[in-house]
Amino acid sequence: xxxxxxxxxxxxxxxxxxxxxxxxxxxxxxxxxxxxxxxxxxxxxxxxxxxxxxxxxxxxxxxxxxxxxxxxxxxxxxxxxxxxxxxxxxxxxxxxxxxxxxxxxxxxxxxxxxxxxxxxxxxxxxxxxxxxxxxxxxxxxxxxxxxxxxxxxxxxxxxxxxxxxxxxxxxxxxxxxxxxxxxxxxxxxxxxxxxxxxxxxxxxxxxxxxxxxxxxxxxxxxxxxxxxxxxxxxxxxxxxxxxxxxxxxxxxxxxxxxxxxxxxxxxxxxxxxxxxxxxxxxxxxxxxxxxxxxxxxxxxxxxxxxxxxxxxxxxxxxxxxxxxxxxxxxxxxxxxxxxxxxxxxxxxxxxxxxxxxxxxxxxxxxxxxxxxxxxxxxxxxxxxxxxxxxxxxxxxxxxxxxxxxxxxxxxxxxxxxxxxxxxxxxxxxxxxxxxxxxxxxxxxxxxxxxxxxxxxxxxxxxxxxxxxxxxxxxxxxxxxxxxxxxxxxxxxxxxxxxxxxxxxxxxxxxxxxxxxxxxxxxxxxxxxxxxxxxxxxxxxxxxxxxxxxxxxxxxxxxxxxxxxxxxxxxxxxxxxxxxxxxxxxxxxxxxx
DNA sequence: TAGAATCGCCAC
DNA sequence: AAACGTGGCGATTCTA
Numbered sequence: 086x087x088x089x090x091x092x093x094x095x096x097x098x099x100x101x102x103x104x105x106x107x108x109x110x111x112x113x114x115x116x117x118x119x120x121x122x123x124x125x126x127x128x129x130x131x132x133x134x135x136x137x138x139x140x141x142x143x144x145x146x147x148x149x150x151x152x153x154x155x156x157x158x159x160x161x162x163x164x165x166x167x168x169x170x171x172x173x174x175x176x177x178x179x180x181x182x183x184x185x186x187x188x189x190x191x192x193x194x195x196x197x198x199x200x201x202x203x204x205x206x207x208x209x210x211x212x213x214x215x216x217x218x219x220x221x222x223x224x225x226x227x228x229x230x231x232x233x234x235x236x237x238x239x240x241x242x243x244x245x246x247x248x249x250x251x252x253x254x255x256x257x258x259x260x261x262x263x264x265x266x267x268x269x270x271x272x273x274x275x276x277x278x279x280x281x282x283x284x285x286x287x288x289x290x291x292x293x294x295x296x297x298x299x300x301x302x303x304x305x306x307x308x309x310x311x312x313x314x315x316x317x318x319x320x321x322x323x324x325x326x327x328x329x330x331x332x333x334x335x336x337x338x339x340x341x342x343x344x345x346x347x348x349x350x351x352x353x354x355x356x357x358x359x360x361x362x363x364x365x366x367x368x369x370x371x372x373x374x375x376x377x378x379x380x381x382x383x384x385x386x387x388x389x390x391x392x393x394x395x396x397x398x399x400x401x402x403x404x405x406x407x408x409x410x411x412x413x414x415x416x417x418x419x420x421x422x423x424x425x426x427x428x429x430x431x432x433x434x435x436x437x438x439x440x441x442x443x444x445x446x447x448x449x450x451x452x453x454x455x456x457x458x459x460x461x462x463x464x465x466x467x468x469x470x471x472x473x474x475x476x477x478x479x480x481x482x483x484x485x486x487x488x489x490x491x492x493x494x495x496x497x498x499x500x501x502x503x504x505x506x507x508x509x510x511x512x513x514x515x516x517x518x519x520x521x522x523x524x525x526x527x528x529x530x531x532x533x534x535x536x537x538x539x540x541x542x543x544x545x546x547x548x549x550x551x552x553x554x555x556x557x558x559x560x561x562x563x564x565x566x567x568x569x570x571x572x573x574x575x576x577x578x579x580x581x582x583x584x585x586x587x588x589x590x591x592x593x594x595x596x597x598x599x600x601x602x603x604x605x606x607x608x609x610x611x612x613x614x615x616x617x618x619x620x621x622x623x624x625x626x627x628x629x630x631x632x633x634x635x636x637x638x639x640x641x642x643x644x645x646x647x648x649x650x651x652x653x654x655x656x657x658x659x660x661x662x663x664x665x666x667x668x669x670x671x672x673x674x675x676x677x
Numbered sequence: 678t679a680g681a682a683t684c685g686c687c688a689c
Numbered sequence: 690a691a692a693c694g695t696g697g698c699g700a701t702t703c704t705a
Contacts, residue, residue: 341700343684361685363691388686391699417695421689428697431688459689512693521692582690593694597689627689627695 095144095249101156107138107145108159111169114140116195118255119164119171121179122248124237128290129404133186134236137252144249148240154187167193172255174198174215177414180286192283197255199278199415200262203271206563206573207418219254222261227254274570274602278414281605284612284622285412291621291633292407293429293442297398300441304394311386314379315340321376322349340383350376393438397427412625418572419598420605421627430626442624442673449639449669451620453646454629455603455654456664457482459514462567462599465658469546476661483507489543490536509540513551514596516589551592558591559584566598567657599657604628607653614645624673631673639669 098107111117118139125131136147136157147157163169164183171191173179175198180191201218205211211221219227231247266272319337338345346360355374357364362384369377402409408427416423424430432438444450455461460482464472475485480495486506487498508526517525523533541548558564563573572594576583608625611632615621620634620642630650634642647665654663668675 339701343701345701359684361691384686388699392687392697396699416697419695421695423696425697428688431686431697433687434689454689515693515695517693519692524692589694597695600689629689 093142093144093249093253095146095245097245098145098147099151101152104147104152104156104159107147108163110140110143110145111138111163114169116170116172116256116259118144118252118259119173119176119179119191119194120248120252120255121182122236122244123182124235126178128181128185129402131182132237133182135240135248136183137248139249139252139256141256144253146245146248146252149186157187157189161189164189164191165193169193170195172197172259174218174255177282177286177289180282181290184286184290190283190287194282195259195263195275195279196282197258197262199282200259200266200275202415203275203278203570204262204265204269206269206571208573208575215251215254218262219258222265223254223258225254227251269571270569271571274420274566274568277568277602277605277609280609281414284608285414287612288622288625289409289412291623292402292405292409293623293631294407294445294633295398295401296441296443297401299443300398303437303441304390307386307390307394311383311390314383314386318376318379318383321379322346322353340380341387346380389433393432400427419594420566420570420601421597422601422625424626429624436674439674440672444633444671447636449634449636449671450623450673451632451634451639451642451646451667451669452629452673452675453632453643453650453665453667454675455600455650456666457510458600458603458628458654458663459596460510461654461658461661461663462596462603463514463547463550465661466595466599467544467546467550468660469544469550472544472547473660479662479664483510486510486540486543490539505536506540509536513537513540513547514593516551516555516592554592554595555588556591558587558594562587564591564594564598566595566602568599568602570598570602572598600628603654603657605653606656607650610649610653611646614649615642618642618645620645643667643669 098104120137121133122135123131123133133149136149138145138147164171171194173194173196176191176194176196183189183191197215197218198213201213205213214229216227216229219225227250228247231244234244236244266275318340322338338349340346343360347357350357350360353376355368355372355376357368360380362381365377365381397408400408408429410424410429411426413423461476464476471489475482475489478485483503483506484495484498486509487493487502488495490506491498491502505526508522512522512525519530519533519537522537523530526533554564558574559578562578563571565571574587574590576587578584578587604625604627608622608630611622611630615632618634618638620632620638622630623633624631630646632642632646647667650665651663666675
């Protein structure tokens with residue numbers, strides 16, 4: 086069946102006088118559909134052409150080329166306020182154009198794209214474009230062909246029909262999806278997500294500032310060192326190669342090719358299964374051949390130059406002079422966000438790189454992260470008295486853990502015992518086994534098993550919770566976070582390998598997912614608290630927020646960030662104290 | 678020859 | 690199948 090909502094009357098608004106009747110028609114409504122058509126994808130370089138507003142009776146199409154910003158003022162409270170609820174599909178996109186071109190921070194939204202992601206509960210195969218979602222939930226066929234048409238000129242009938250249809254379908258779609266969310270107990274999570282659209286749109290629009298000169302200088306030193314190391318390696322690895330060419334110069338090997346590197350190593354008597362870092366590290370312990378060290382250094386340098394090099398500078402926006410990454414709000418089944426173009430979530434955590442991300446003149450960065458949030462979630466979930474008490478004592482979790490494990494007073498814990506405890510604290514939330522722990526701590530498998538046993542004796546509640554979570558993943562095939570976010574595991578519980586994986590994600594999923602619930606709640610609370618201040622979230626990395634602010638209010642912003650992040654966590658964690666570490670600085674560096 | 682698959686490594 | 694979860698991304702190599 087073909088959906089023909091353009092049979093609904095649509096009204097083209099081309100003058101300020103027509104805004105009044107529109108506002109009148111929207112008065113008292115609970116939900117409206119919102120869509121925009123733009124001349125491109127970049128809010129800074131493309132224009133907002135149409136703003137469509139759908140009610141059950143009609144679609145209003147505002148031609149933004151014919152109206153001024155001021156003409157739209159009567160719509161401001163409707164778009165920026167909590168009601169009516171604005172339904173959109175990937176409405177962050179529209180929100181960015183509305184913010185930049187109309188100066189209105191769209192809020193009070195519900196998003197059928199995010200809703201679709203939540204209902205799919207981690208499916209990697211489901212697609213979430215409006216046409217696919219309409220097909221899935223309304224069994225209707227929606228024509229998206231006009232989407233990429235030229236929206237900058239005189240509009241034809243088919244374009245207006247398309248614009249109207251896209252907006253009109255949102256109301257019946259939301260009506261259906263809302264029911265599904267309710268049935269699946271996902272309404273709380275959905276609201277949590279919808280509340281994050283405003284902070285995310287603002288964050289992407291703001292972008293981050295990079296010190297280009299500093300970045301280039303860093304790359305130059307890397308390049309120089311890279312060339313030195315490259316020459317050393319060619320000399321060392323070329324030794325066994327048959328001399329080629331007229332002057333007997335050896336053919337250089339491509340050091341970026343794992344195959345060629347492995348063959349070259351073999352020629353000088355080093356046989357390896359592959360050339361991954363961990364294997365090279367292992368080989369280094371057996372035979373500290375200088376080639377291995379060179380190779381390890383070369384890897385880091387060439388990776389840095391390729392992944393965090395000139396390519397990142399090319400992404401600096403010509404209009405703003407800043408980096409504007411794309412965040413996918415629900416990027417993983419656990420609810421974590423992902424980030425690309427560039428991914429600001431994987432900039433190396435070294436001073437040289439991070440110091441290139443600086444606040445502009447007269448401004449400061451406030452950098453805040455949760456301290457061991459996943460361990461705290463585990464403590465709260467498991468209600469383990471010893472782990473909760475470890476957090477209640479404050480201080481050093483790993484030392485506390487070691488003291489519990491080895492039944493020692495805190496001041497008698499050795500460095501090695503602390504390392505063991507740390508390995509366990511980090512590893513067990515991922516469902517690590519004895520083998521993994523053994524190689525991580527460079528001990529034997531028997532010792533590792535003993536350590537795990539001691540750990541679970543000290544934290545018996547944790548052991549029970551993890552066991553039950555793994556068991557439930559196998560038996561039920563799904564898990565939920567504190568907000569109710571659902572992850573349906575698509576793994577076969579019969580297959581031993583997949584069952585082991587199932588147990589691991591069953592343990593880790595709810596913990597990682599609750600951390601993202603908390604983080605998103607904090608983003609929303611912070612966004613609200615910063616309203617009216619010259620301060621803006623500019624980066625978000627799983628448990629860390631970076632806020633750029635005017636220098637003179639940095640201390641105030643620091644307090645606000647700390648307070649709201651703790652408040653976000655408080656909504657989901659009751660028994661465990663939450664700690665947030667905050668720094669004010671000129672660059673993206675932690676600690677004062 | 679373009680796109681998929683693989684290797685390898687960065688983040689939390 | 691590297692041990693241990695979630696991703697992005699670049700270079701090489703494979704394949705339809």
